[in-house]
Amino acid sequence: MESNAGATETRSNVTVSDGGEVAAFESLQFTDEIHRLISAPATDNASSFTALLELPATQVVELLHSPESVKLIVASAPNVEDFKGSFHFPSNTGLIQKDARFSVFSGEGNNKNDKSNSPEMTSKNSSANLEKAVKSEPAETASSLPLVSDPTVENRNIKRKDREKKVKGSTKKSKPATNESLEDAEKLPYVHVRARRGQATDSHSLAERARREKINARMKLLQELVPGCNKISGTALVLDEIINHVQSLQRQVEFLSMSLAAVNPRIDFNLDSSFTSESGSTMDGGNFPSLVTPLMWPDVQVNGYRQQFQHQWHFDTLKQPIWGREEVCNNYVTPENSLLSYDSSANSATLHANQLKMEL
């Protein structure tokens, strides 16, 4: 994962060199948008996906506003050539790495990058640098996605194929070869669109691209949340892991509720048995949180969850005979079979359900 580490480093370099680049930005015609990006609220919480929601929303708004300017820049190649010469940014390896996928502006051998992923890309021009810098700044503000993950990038490679126009063979070659350069670019759809030449610039594909990038951003958050997903590449496998995780959690809830029902003869077990034995005080809701918080188990990985749960389960099954509740044992051991017979008790449950929901 050296390339990933390099990408994260380079992105941190970008924030440092922000000030110098802002001055250079002003000569561009899309400076106002860039300033808006720079002044975008930084998300403090690294894993806050709702904060992330704000960022793409503004981007989509920008996207809708700027397709005309986008078309101008994309369509007029000579203008782009002019831009190339006017900006020379400091050799920022991060930017250059991100340049790797935009070999559309061919010809200029501004190859300052020595760790370029694709050797065939010689076109590292400053305008592409500029666009990368613009992309990377909001990437910094969106601190919730600091990591570059190969899986989502490769996933994007797969998904991008239908977006590609067959303009240049070099463009095609560049796309599979790049990795983390895609990552930051995805966060800013409208900037992304500006950079790409030969891409469809109608509102449909723009909006579609924005939507796809939103989805990929959320998927990354999911990958961080579900343990063991960071190393997986490809959307399908990541979704597999997520599905497994959700299913295992749901099953754990089922089994735990079953064990709780088995442990106590009455429904309000926690108010009577646990508290009188543990705290020796009268029952009320206030005691329970204080009692429970010292018992809270830390979040562990999925394997940890399963193991702990299994230990708990075996422990309970051992305890059952001691308590003399043998009739429960058989049911407990075969929870899957017992699940099927729950339908018979559905009627009583629905009554409770209505009551509960009204109360809550």
Place this chain on the structure above:
Amino acid sequence: MHLPHSTLKQEFVKKWIMGLQRCKFSNKNMSIFERKKAIKLSADTAMASARKGLTCWSRALISTPDRSAVPTTTRRASLACKKIVKRSRRIRRTAKCGAARKRQITRSVAQCLVRKRTQILKSLIPGGEFMNEVCLIEETLDYITSLRVQVDVMRSLASASVRASEPHN
């Protein structure tokens, strides 16, 4: 998590206790299945209401009275996906395709796989059938955190009651 774990736990615990207290008055002699159902139901409802209607899945969970057993469609889906992959390989072999055609095929295969997975995920998340992909992923995130909270609380409670029952014997 945009909600701190501990506050979610406390919310869930409070509401769960309330729900269980309500259940106490309704039926004195319940079988283990009914108890289990009641516990799970009150836990689910408590978890859903702890989100205060911010999320789609919580509203769906409250509106539907019961959830069936966990569907086991992953295996079927993976088999179907393997078939699709085999079919695509056959196509690739027979067709005299260039690089673009191969990419198309792999892309379609990947899209098919992803589509199957999203269908499964939609069936797992309560109320997921009506969401688009973006909402689905957000709801999944939220649902996973809430499920974790629920599992934590229930597990600690179970261990507490296990520990509590020991001195009685």
